[in-house]
Amino acid sequence: MTILRLCTIVLFLLCTSVTAKTILFTNANGYTLIGEPGTDAQLKQFNTLLIINGKVAAVGDYEQLTKRLNLADITNQINLQGKTILPGLIDAHGHVLGLGQNLMQADLRDAASETAAVATVNNFAKQNPQLEWVIGRGWNQENWPSKEFPQRNSLDEAITDRPVYLTRVDGHAAWANSKALELAGITAATVSPEGGDIIRDSNGEPTGVLIDNAMALIEQKLPAASIEQTKQALQLAFDHLLAQGITSVHDAGIDALNLKAYQDLAAQNMPLRVYAMLSGSEPKLAELLAQGAIVSDDDKLTVRSVKIYADGALGSRGAALLEPYSDSPHQHGLMVTSQEDMRALYQLIIPHGFQINTHAIGDRANRIVLDEFAHAFELFGGTNLRHRIEHAQVVHPDDLVRFKQLNIIASMQPTHATSDKNMAEDRLGKARMKGAYAWQTLAQQGTIIAAGSDFPVELANPFFGLHAAVTRQDRDNQPQGGWYAHESLTLTQALQAFTLDAAYAAGQEQILGTLEPGKWADFIVLDHDPFARDAAILWQNQVQATYVAGERVYHQATTK
Structure with missing residues (x-):
């Protein structure tokens, strides 16, 4: 134990008056990482946790800890009856507003065909006749028998009186009916915007599918959400995340309205923690940067980073590749933000002391992002800001070591591998798979990996992510032996990526990520010990209770 940690315990135990906010959790089967982020962290077990004023005061063995305590002064003691507790899980990449909106829209994730997707949308439209637009998300043509992009005609057969706009599961493509195309003025003569593509049929007519920046042609016509609607969606997302055991989330790209909603909610005591990234496309970005970082007194809201999109997604062939797509030789993907614009953004952001988190999926996009970080560092430094590449999904093998050389954090989502394996x-x-989803390779070279889900692209349940990280299998345990299993993580590594190292990726490892003295008492209670059950069923773990700052903010209905 370091001198600093020992002093922290002494200060808490001897200098803090015992109040109604003092809680002693006993008879726990507890796990936490201790120590520094990266390869030096270690897993520790404990059975007793003392919380004072929302922070961990002491953690360890009951007999040893209680020798220093007067139990009569502890106003609240909770016997966990051997249940497992872990530090609150941190999702290092999600879209909170998108998740909340998803919960209020047509959900197409389970649609097994284009016909099934249309039926779902039509049913949703009939149940919501008051809606001006019919909006949904989640379709994935890769899960359909045809594996082909859908057509506007199929939507037109079901809905003609209202515009329909359906985002692909990855958020990088959309499917619209003719009414929506008409309102956006999209015709055969419309030129695809830079960084986007209007998919056309053999006659040059728009099919209704728009890729990346082309989506904005319709999105600018969507009814603007009010601040109250935005807060309602965020609240729905909060409730959902807490039920999954997520106590902190890194929100990957928010606009000015979303920021205002967060600030309003933070003033009313948000139930979980949000590390929000300003959107690189926000028109007021320069103004917001000039206002400086935002850190609420209770650490519930932190804003000191910017999210930039380099390219699109692999499923919609928008990920920017160095060589053509193997299954579509005329396509290389799309740079959503040009290299020149990216350079200008880096030069704007870094001098303000803000972290840059750049979405890069394809090997070309990852190389360009690494090049631009290197260029910016040579000009005016900034390596200390813990910049990140979001997804780092397909990286040329020659570029993997550059993450370590440039001190770039790899913010990766384990369930992307198991969703993309087909x-x-x-x-x-096969050749390009050597640098794809390369978690263990990056970890072994000392690169910090911050794990997340990219919800609502994937489901938010972090145990799905832990399972995918450890097994490299889907929840049907396929493929046998794991998909490129040499890149799997150990359970300890995976837990660290969802806790301590995710906290480090937000500059919060001194206050979050582990149950060590002085940190916020954010933790979860589970129905099973993930370290004592078969890795194949890790995803089945259920959260029975979620605590933030020592306060229970979620519990299963059956939990007493």
């Missing part, structure tokens, strides 16, 4: 080789070919 199409990634088709898109890339």
Whole structure:
């Protein structure tokens, strides 16, 4: 134990008056990482946790801890009856507003065909006749028998009186009916915008599918959400995340309205923690940067980073590749933000002391982002700001070591690998898989990996992510032995990526990520010990209770 940690315990135990906010949790089967982020952290077990004023005061063995305590002064003692507790899980990449909106829209995630997707949308439209637009998300043509992009005609057969706009599961493509195309003025003569593509049929007519920046042609016509609608969606997302055991989330790209909603909610005591990234496309970005970082007194809201999109997604062939797609030789993907614009953004952001988190999926996009970080560091430094590449999904093997050399954090989502395994080789070919989803390779070279889900692209449940990280299998335990299993993580590594190292990726490892003295008492109670059950069923773990700052903010209905 370091001198600093020992002093922290002494200060808490001897200098803090015992109040009604003092809680002693006993008879726990507890796990936490201790120590520094990266390869030096270690897993520790404990059975007793003392919380004072929302922070961890002491953690360890009951007999040893209680020798220093007067139990009569502890106003609240909770016997966990041997239940497992872990530090609150941190999702290092999600879209909170998108999740909340998803909960209020047509959900197409389970649609097994284009016909099924249309039926779901039509049913949703009939149940919501008051809606001006019919909006949904979650379709994925890779899960359909045809594996082909859908057509506007199929939507037109079901809905003609209202515009329909349906975002693909990855958020990088959309499917619209003719009414929506008409309102956006999209015709055969419309030119695809830079960084986007209007998919056309053999006659040059728009099919109704728009890729990346082309989506904005319709999105600018959507009814603007009010601040109250935004806060309602965020609250729905908060409730959902807490039920999954997520106590902190890194929100990957918010606009000015979303920021205002967060600030309003933070003033009313948000139930979980949000590390929000300003959107690189926000028109008021320069103004917001000039206002400086935002850190609420209770650490519930932190804003000191910017999210930039380099390219699109692999499933919609928008990920920017160095060589053509193996299953579509005329396509290389799309740079959503040009290299020149990216350079200008880096030069704007870094001098303000803000972290940059750049979405890069394809090997070309990852190389360009690494090049631009290197260029910016040579000009005016900034390596200390813990910049990140979001996804780092397909990286040329020569570029993997540059993450370590440039001190770049790899913010990765384990369930992307198990969702993409059925199409990634088709898109890339076997040779490019060497640098794809390379979690263990990056970890072994000392690169910090911050794990997340990218919800609502994937489901938010972090135990799905832990399972995918450890097994490299889907929840049907396929493929046998794991998909490129040499890149799997150990359970300890995976837990660290969802806790301590995710906290480090937000500059919060001194206050979050582990149950060590002085840190916020954010933790979860589970129905099973994940370290004592078969890795194949890790995803089945259920959260029975979620605590933030020592306060229970979620519990299962059956939990007493």
